[in-house]
Amino acid sequence: MLSVVPLALLQLPDLIASGMSAATLARIAGPNGAADLVRAAGLTLPIMVCVVPVGGLLARQHRAWPTLLAGVVLIGCADLLGDSARTVTLIGLDRALYGLGAGLALPASLAVAWERSGRWRRLLSRCWTVIMLVSLLGAVPLLRDRLTGGHWQAALQPLPWLTAVALAAAAAYVAATGGSGPPPRAAVTPAERSQLALLAVPAIGLAALDVGVAEQPASPAAAMAAAGVAVLVLAGLAMTTSADAVTGGNRGKRGRLCFPLAGAACGFAIAPTAGAIASLRPLAAGPHPALRGFLLPLAVAAASCVVAAGIAALCHRGPDTPARDRAGAHAGAHAAAHRGSGGALRLVLAGLLLAAAGLVTARATGPAGSQAGLAAGYGLAAGGLGLALCSAIAEATAAGAMAGLSLIVAGALTGNLVAGAIQIRMIGSITAGAAGAAGSAAADAAGSAESVLTRATSLWELVASGAVVAAAVAALFIGRAHHDQEEVPGRG
Numbered sequence: 001m002l003s004v005v006p007l008a009l010l011q012l013p014d015l016i017a018s019g020m021s022a023a024t025l026a027r028i029a030g031p032n033g034a035a036d037l038v039r040a041a042g043l044t045l046p047i048m049v050c051v052v053p054v055g056g057l058l059a060r061q062h063r064a065w066p067t068l069l070a071g072v073v074l075i076g077c078a079d080l081l082g083d084s085a086r087t088v089t090l091i092g093l094d095r096a097l098y099g100l101g102a103g104l105a106l107p108a109s110l111a112v113a114w115e116r117s118g119r120w121r122r123l124l125s126r127c128w129t130v131i132m133l134v135s136l137l138g139a140v141p142l143l144r145d146r147l148t149g150g151h152w153q154a155a156l157q158p159l160p161w162l163t164a165v166a167l168a169a170a171a172a173y174v175a176a177t178g179g180s181g182p183p184p185r186a187a188v189t190p191a192e193r194s195q196l197a198l199l200a201v202p203a204i205g206l207a208a209l210d211v212g213v214a215e216q217p218a219s220p221a222a223a224m225a226a227a228g229v230a231v232l233v234l235a236g237l238a239m240t241t242s243a244d245a246v247t248g249g250n251r252g253k254r255g256r257l258c259f260p261l262a263g264a265a266c267g268f269a270i271a272p273t274a275g276a277i278a279s280l281r282p283l284a285a286g287p288h289p290a291l292r293g294f295l296l297p298l299a300v301a302a303a304s305c306v307v308a309a310g311i312a313a314l315c316h317r318g319p320d321t322p323a324r325d326r327a328g329a330h331a332g333a334h335a336a337a338h339r340g341s342g343g344a345l346r347l348v349l350a351g352l353l354l355a356a357a358g359l360v361t362a363r364a365t366g367p368a369g370s371q372a373g374l375a376a377g378y379g380l381a382a383g384g385l386g387l388a389l390c391s392a393i394a395e396a397t398a399a400g401a402m403a404g405l406s407l408i409v410a411g412a413l414t415g416n417l418v419a420g421a422i423q424i425r426m427i428g429s430i431t432a433g434a435a436g437a438a439g440s441a442a443a444d445a446a447g448s449a450e451s452v453l454t455r456a457t458s459l460w461e462l463v464a465s466g467a468v469v470a471a472a473v474a475a476l477f478i479g480r481a482h483h484d485q486e487e488v489p490g491r492g
Helices: 004-009 022-029 034-041 044-061 064-082 088-115 118-147 160-177 190-215 220-243 259-280 295-314 331-365 371-393 398-435 439-446 449-483
Strands: 253-256
Touching: 004 064, 004 088, 004 118, 004 160, 022 034, 022 088, 034 088, 034 190, 044 064, 044 088, 044 190, 044 398, 064 088, 064 160, 088 118, 088 398, 118 259, 118 295, 118 371, 118 398, 190 220, 190 398, 220 259, 220 398, 220 449, 259 331, 259 371, 259 398, 259 449, 295 331, 295 371, 331 371, 331 449, 371 398, 398 449
Parallel strands: none
Antiparallel strands: none
8 A cells, every 4th residue: 555655646746837848838838828837737736735634534434445446546547637638728637636536545545554453553654654755755856857858748647657556556455355344443533523624624725825826926925925824824733733632642642742743844844845956956967867866865865764763663662552541550551651652752853853954954965966965964854754753653643643644735735835935036036136237237136047946945945944943842842731631542
């Protein structure tokens, strides 16, 4: 089932228009239709943000495999449509279909872990987290590499073989479990059902905000206002769900490990940063020019995630049997629960701070810097987020895991809004300066587009690192505030 994770995340970046020649763009979108094409190509992430909470609820309320299989089949249909999508309408339909399928398949792939016993659940959820992080980091280099051959439709069906593998894996899982096997080990409570359903409402608002900004001309003030509203909504959701006993609870123990908050920080910081760096990095010589420029950073990031997952597993002190979670357990069991919860929270905080340091390191290196410097930044960021997420998800409730996944995707959308607003603001200020200058001064004021985007990426990385530090501070306060309170034993 883990093959579904990169399949669902691979097409989140919107690189279709950048892979088209001017003649192809004019033929498909018309002389003035470039904005329509960009809007149609950007439908995947907003639709995915809306569907993920619903997909999580469906996968938890019933068996996970029907939702998983439906999502992978929809992605396969999008791949088939992508081969013949040669109009703006068909491209928009293809991207919407992909977002719908990914929004169903991704939470279902995580829900599979909650149909297993405690040890297997922790192992599968940590593996899922590692693959998710590596997929977010490697999506843009892989897509950019596929587009270097001049075939823009590769962005609509980048790896058909991966879709085939995911379909085969889903079918094999259904055959192995018999379809009507045992139900999920943790029953869905009315509180969990309500929380996941309510998450869909602000998610729809964020998606509408993203589409609304895309529908309007690129006004710096409007873009900044939309980004500010999105950040407030995301921060409110992250803190509320992390503090809640259903979505933020630590599987019946006291304290909060804040997986939704860590997930929101991950999506907000890592997806736009990786996309911006990969888009600006010069192509390497030889075959696979985009991937060759990221081989070392991606390898170090993957290794760091694996090491972080191992550290989280070694430091895990959670109980494997429900007897230690009962309200009448003796004082020694309560003390062990306190130590385990506090130790896991410290790992979450340490991971978030490492990720912030990695973002600062990547900023100091720059998109065109050496692979070694970029590898250090990627290693710290991926390892830190891997440590935080693996430590939190292993002891999260099922509702908390689904809420955290919803906020990872919503965080990616919000981060894109903020990063885009920064770019629009900086391009607007330089254009205004160029309008008032003359001759060579105007050329100096305008600068190159690449230079402007590089400076915007540098500013964004500072914003992202600050957001991750703020998430660590919020997690500390939420975790400490609930550490000494009695909890009703969790059911997932």
